[in-house]
Amino acid sequence: MSSKESGFSKARLGGSYLTLVISVSLVLFLLGILGLVLINAKELSDFFRESLSFSVILDEDAREADIRMLQKDLDAKPYVKSTEYVSRDEAAVKMKEEMGEDFISFLGDNPLPPSIDVYLFAGYTNRDSVGKFERYILEYPFVKEVWYEDSLLYLINENVRKISVFLLIISSFLFLIAVTIINNTIRLAIYSKRFLIRTMQLVGATRSFIRKPFLVRSVYHGVLASLIAMLLLIALLYLIEKEFLMLFSFESAKLLIVLSVFLVLAGILINIVSTYLSVNRYLDMSEDKLYN
Known part of the structure; x- marks a missing residue:
């Protein structure tokens, strides 16, 4: 009879540990999804910022050597991602494609000046950096102006700021919920061992x-739950990659590695702290309260 009771007790204990690991892994999986959203939200905002073109309008009589020198100078700047020289003829072709009409035949001449389209790195698309870039480029005597959609730049930066604050608040809130769920799950698992703890005392x-x-x-x-969560994330990424074609980019390999390390450390740390506090609770508990 005692062996049956012992076997039942071990099975029940194993079941509680299995429930604990599954619960923690699911919570870490949700945190991992949030991490993926944060990673790709940054990539998406960087993509929009770096797609914004700054057109450096040149004098019509600017020498080709001077233009090439300016383009080479811009390409060497750490804040410039890329440049593209647009001649008068190329500008006319683009304008014709956008308007759907041959405006040169109507005007009798091509009024469009040559230009250099400059694309900045995302970190340099704020108004202060753009202002410095604009002042620097206008020092060249054959540069007439720098044209860009100021309202669109402001809108992108403002929306990125708002979304970043929103995601930070949501991330903090969900992390607190995750810690609470894991802590309560561990407390329930330790609760079943409270009499063993008292016996050892x-x-x-x-x-x-x-x-x-x-x-x-x-x-x-903690390690086991983290590995399960990581496997679930890999499966999720595979499905998204298969169905939506690079909605989540694998170019952020370093960030994904950091996310994986964070999940492992979070799983271990939260488990250790919650277990330590739960065991201490029953170590300090009076015998009468053990039966409540």
Whole structure:
């Protein structure tokens, strides 16, 4: 009879640990999804910022050597992602494609000046950096003006700021919820061992000796839950890649590695802290309260 009870107790304990690992892995999986959203939100904002063209309008009689020198100078700047020289004829072809009409035949001449389209790195598309770039480029005597959609630049930067604040608030809120769920799950698992903890106390075991097996097991459970969460994220990324064609970019390999390390560390750390606090709770609890 006692062996049956022992087997039932072990099965129940194993079931509680399995529930713990699954619960923690699902919470970490949700945190991982949030991390992917944050990573790709930054990529998306950078894409829009770096797609914004700054057209450096040149004098019609600017020498080709001077234009090439300016373009070479711009390409060497750390804040310039790329440049593209647009001749008068190329500008006319683009305008014709946009308007759908041959305006040169109507005007009798091509009024469009040559230009250099400049694309800046995302970190340099704020108004202060653009203003410095504009003042620098206008020092060239054959540069007439720098044209760009100022309202669109402001709109992109403002929306990126608002979205960043919103995601930061949501991330903090969900992380607190995740910690709470994991902590409560671990407390329930430790609750089933409260009489074992008291028995070990009665036979003279020290507090650190009692805590040690629980903490070691919490590290194991944290690593296992993190690996399960990472496998679920990989499966999710595969499905998204297959269905939506690079909605999530794999170019952010370093950020994804950082996210994976964060999940492992979070799984281990939250498990250890929650286990430590839960075990201490029953170590300090009076015998009467153990039965409540």
